[in-house]
Amino acid sequence: MDLENKKVKTVLIISLIAIVHLWSLRGVGFDLRRLLKIGNTIEFIATRWFPPDWSILNKVLGEAIITLQIAIVGTSFSLLVALPLSFLAAKNTTPWEGIYSLVRGFLSFLRSVPEIVFALVLIPALGLGPFAGALALIFHNIGVLGKLISEKIEAADKGSQEAILSVGASNLSVITFGILPQIMPDILSETFYRFEVNIRASLILGLIGAGGIGQLLFIHFRIFAYQKVLVDTLIILIMVIGIDYISSLIRTKVI
Amino acid sequence: MLAIESLAKRYSKKEDYVLKDINLEVKQGEFVVILGTSGAGKSTLIRCINRLIEPNSGQLYWYEKNIRKLKKNDLRRYRRDVGMIFQEYNLIERLSVLTNVLVGRFGYLNYLKILLQNYSEGEIKLAQEALARVGLAGYETAKVRDLSGGQRQRVGIARALTQEPRLILGDEPVSSLDPVTAEKIMSLLTEINQKQKITMLISIHNVELAKSFANRIIGIKHGKIVYNDSPDNLNKKMLERIYS
Ligand SMILES: Nc1ncnc2c1ncn2[C@@H]1O[C@H](COP(=O)(O)OP(=O)(O)O)[C@@H](O)[C@H]1O
Ligand SMILES: [Mg+2]
Numbered sequence: 001m002d003l004e005n006k007k008v009k010t011v012l013i014i015s016l017i018a019i020v021h022l023w024s025l026r027g028v029g030f031d032l033r034r035l036l037k038i039g040n041t042i043e044f045i046a047t048r049w050f051p052p053d054w055s056i057l058n059k060v061l062g063e064a065i066i067t068l069q070i071a072i073v074g075t076s077f078s079l080l081v082a083l084p085l086s087f088l089a090a091k092n093t094t095p096w097e098g099i100y101s102l103v104r105g106f107l108s109f110l111r112s113v114p115e116i117v118f119a120l121v122l123i124p125a126l127g128l129g130p131f132a133g134a135l136a137l138i139f140h141n142i143g144v145l146g147k148l149i150s151e152k153i154e155a156a157d158k159g160s161q162e163a164i165l166s167v168g169a170s171n172l173s174v175i176t177f178g179i180l181p182q183i184m185p186d187i188l189s190e191t192f193y194r195f196e197v198n199i200r201a202s203l204i205l206g207l208i209g210a211g212g213i214g215q216l217l218f219i220h221f222r223i224f225a226y227q228k229v230l231v232d233t234l235i236i237l238i239m240v241i242g243i244d245y246i247s248s249l250i251r252t253k254v255i
Numbered sequence: 256m257l258a259i260e261s262l263a264k265r266y267s268k269k270e271d272y273v274l275k276d277i278n279l280e281v282k283q284g285e286f287v288v289i290l291g292t293s294g295a296g297k298s299t300l301i302r303c304i305n306r307l308i309e310p311n312s313g314q315l316y317w318y319e320k321n322i323r324k325l326k327k328n329d330l331r332r333y334r335r336d337v338g339m340i341f342q343e344y345n346l347i348e349r350l351s352v353l354t355n356v357l358v359g360r361f362g363y364l365n366y367l368k369i370l371l372q373n374y375s376e377g378e379i380k381l382a383q384e385a386l387a388r389v390g391l392a393g394y395e396t397a398k399v400r401d402l403s404g405g406q407r408q409r410v411g412i413a414r415a416l417t418q419e420p421r422l423i424l425g426d427e428p429v430s431s432l433d434p435v436t437a438e439k440i441m442s443l444l445t446e447i448n449q450k451q452k453i454t455m456l457i458s459i460h461n462v463e464l465a466k467s468f469a470n471r472i473i474g475i476k477h478g479k480i481v482y483n484d485s486p487d488n489l490n491k492k493m494l495e496r497i498y499s
Contacts, residue, residue, distance in 0.1 A: 070413075163345035166305055168334035168362025173369050177358065181349045186352045 045226075054229035054236065060216060060228075060235050067212035068239070070130050070205075071198040074137025079191050082107075082142045086149035093153055093175060107150070110143025115201045119210050126148045133210030137198050148190055152183040192247045192255075199243055203236065213239075256454060257281040257304065257422065264299055264312030264478075268362045273299050274478045277313065281422070282457055283432035288450045289458040290497055297458040298477040301424050304456070329390060333390065335362035338415030339455075342427040344407040346399045346414075353395040355410055356382040359417030378417075381471075385413040389443060403414075406434035423447075425457030429464070437461070441468045462494065 085103055094100035107222045116134035126132040161178035169177075206214020217232040273296045282286055291297050302308035304315065306322065315322040317333060325333055338359075346355050360378050364468055368374070369429060374382075386392055389409040394402075406430060415423050425444070430436035445468055448455050451474040459465045465472055466486040473498035474482030474489075480498050482489065 067298075159341065159345035160347045162307060163341060163414070164337065164358055164361060166307060166337075166339040166415070167333040167359050169358070169369075170331065170361075170366060172366050173361050176366075177347055177350075178372060179348055179363075228442060251262050 007198060025134040027185070048226045049230040051227065052230040054231060054249040056228050056231060057235075060213065063211075063213040063216045064235050064239050066130050067199065067202050067206070067214065068243075070134045070137065070202040070210075070212055071195055073134040074141060074198045075195045075203065076190060077134075078138045078141030078145055078194070080189075081138070082145035082149060083187070085142070086148045086153055087175060089146060089150040090153035092114075093179070093223045103146075104150075107143045108131050110139055110145055112143070113140060115140045115205060116208065119205050119208055123209060128211070130211030133202055133212065136205060136210065137201060137204040140201075141194055141198065145187075145190065145194060149183070149187055150188050153179055188249045188255050192251050196244050196247050256283045257456075258316040259304070260312075260314040260316070262300075262303060262310050262315065264303060264308065264310045269474055272311075274303070274310070274477055277478075277480060279473065279480065279483070281454060283308075283421070283454055284448070285451055286445065286468065286470045287457070287473060288456045288465040288471075289456070289473045289475060290462065290465055290482075291458070291475035292498055295475045297475055298426050299329040299353060299478075300475065301339075301456070301458060303428050304424060305334055305339060318452060331362055335418055336421050338418055338420035338423040340408065340411045340415055340423065340425045342430050343409045343499045344404075344431075346407060346410055348400045350399065351395065352386070352391065352397045352402070352410055353379075355384060355386055355399055356417050357413045358387070362418060376409070381419075382413070382417050385416040386410075387411045388416060388447070389427045404432050405440065408432065408440050409443070412440075412447070416447070416453075422454045422456060425455065427458050427460060437464060460487075 055201075082221070085107065088099050089107055091100065094103075115136045118139045119132055122132040122135055126135065156179045160182070161174050164174045164178045165171075165211040201211070202212055203214035206212045206216070207218045210216060213232060213236060217229060217236070220226075220228040220232060257277040257280065259277055262274055263272050264274040265272040274459070277300060289297050289300070299308060303310045306315075306325075310323070313323075317336070320331075320333075322333060326444060347358070355374075357374055357378065359372065366373075381390070383395065386394060389410050389412050391406065391413065394406070399407065399464075402410065410428070411428070412423075423444075428444075429440050432440060444455055444457070447453055466489060469486050472482060472484065472486050472489055473480060474493070476497055482493050484493075
């Protein structure tokens with residue numbers, strides 16, 4: 001009886017998974033015959049992208065540095081704002097319930113709005129360029145880091161907080177010495193991870209005119225300058241791989 | 256020095272009282288040990304005394320001053336007089352021994368000085384003397400996470416001493432230590448009690464340890480005091496009353 005039940009359940013689950021996938025494949029218009037044409041893309045790249053046009057290397061590197069700067073500003077400023085907000089958005093450190101709910105709500109709003117939407121909203125007011133891109137990253141990442149840090153604050157071990165309170169210290173001292181030293185490694189690690197994510201995000205923001213190497217890549221695509229696109233792509237690859245490597249090295253070895 | 260009158264505490268309206276009608280006096284210079292099974296209410300009672308936990312009713316007096324009425328700054332000033340040591344030591348793991356001991360001064364300093372770790376020479380000397388007192392001279396720059404359990408509790412005691420308290424509360428301060436180390440820490444506390452005239456109110460798991468170090472033993476069961484007398488009178492029958 002039990003065994004029968006289990007079998008029926010298994011069959012049901014497998015059918016459900018199959019149905020969801022068939023439904024999704026239909027939605028994306030998945031077509032094996034068209035997939036075979038991917039060979040055309042390879043041929044296209046082989047004939048039109050090569051040889052790379054190194055004459056623009058300096059410009060590409062300059063834009064890559066701007067992308068890096070967008071990500072740096074987008075990460076550090078969001079941490080700077082998120083850190084104090086998280087203490088308001090943590091149950092154990094908020095001055096009162098009302099502030100807690102308000103800041104929490106604000107943070108989840110920031111987190112749910114994608115960077116690109118912030119950029120689209122900001123560009124008409126601020127104009128095209130890296131400033132709008134960096135600001136979009138800042139807004140979204142305040143939400144992401146704020147939620148994360150406030151959770152760490154709530155999960156911090158109560159022992160040292162209790163001890164610091166017991167000597168007659170103020171709440172601010174308890175936060176500074178009872179909570180911060182405990183959560184600092186996690187905060188730094190997460191911040192470096194957000195930096196990696198922000199490099200990629202700022203590439204995408206470039207497509208809508210928020211500056212950096214992403215924007216350059218998009219422009220080159222639109223004027224069919226594929227030999228320049230190749231240089232853009234190579235530099236992006238090197239930058240992303242390099243930064244991921246350095247950042248994860250810092251996250252695992254130093255912190 | 257400390258008087259507790261009809262103290263009661265429950266953690267929520269749905270639950271039973273975990274402290275019921277506690278009446279207790281502690282005199283200057285005493286070494287009082289609290290015994291009781293786990294869940295009897297020892298930790299709750301000890302935390303009510305320095306108001307880490309707010310009682311629901313009853314009164315607390317510290318040299319005739321009503322502690323339950325104290326507001327923010329007065330409460331902080333009162334807490335400076337009452338040191339506390341913990342079963343799990345409750346140190347800041349990532350920081351140095353000296354920094355941890357100087358936490359004892361946090362009740363005296365303004366936030367800016369604390370943030371900048373701007374201590375006076377006198378305060379650093381006080382912390383170093385406390386470290387020497389607990390047998391950890393020379394350990395100033397060691398990291399807490401590299402210390403053994405016994406050494407950690409010594410740092411905890413040094414932190415309490417640095418706040419220059421008149422009473423030290425202990426919530427099972429030797430329960431996480433091996434028997435030999437536990438005895439050494441109890442001897443250290445006794446020495447501090449006798450030489451520095453700091454009153455001790457400490458909960459303990461181990462009856463033998465309690466008997467050999469206490470001037471007076473308080474037995475708690477289900478949130479009520481069921482024994483309050485010298486350790487000499489703690490016979491088998493009385494022990495059953497506490498532990499049955
Ligand atoms: N923060 C808390 N919230 C709810 N109940 C608690 C809390 N702390 C302790 N209790 C309960 O109060 C009773 C007494 O606990 P405690 O004072 O820790 O006893 P002891 O220290 O003697 O083991 C126990 O039943 C425990 O479950
Ligand atoms: Mg306890």
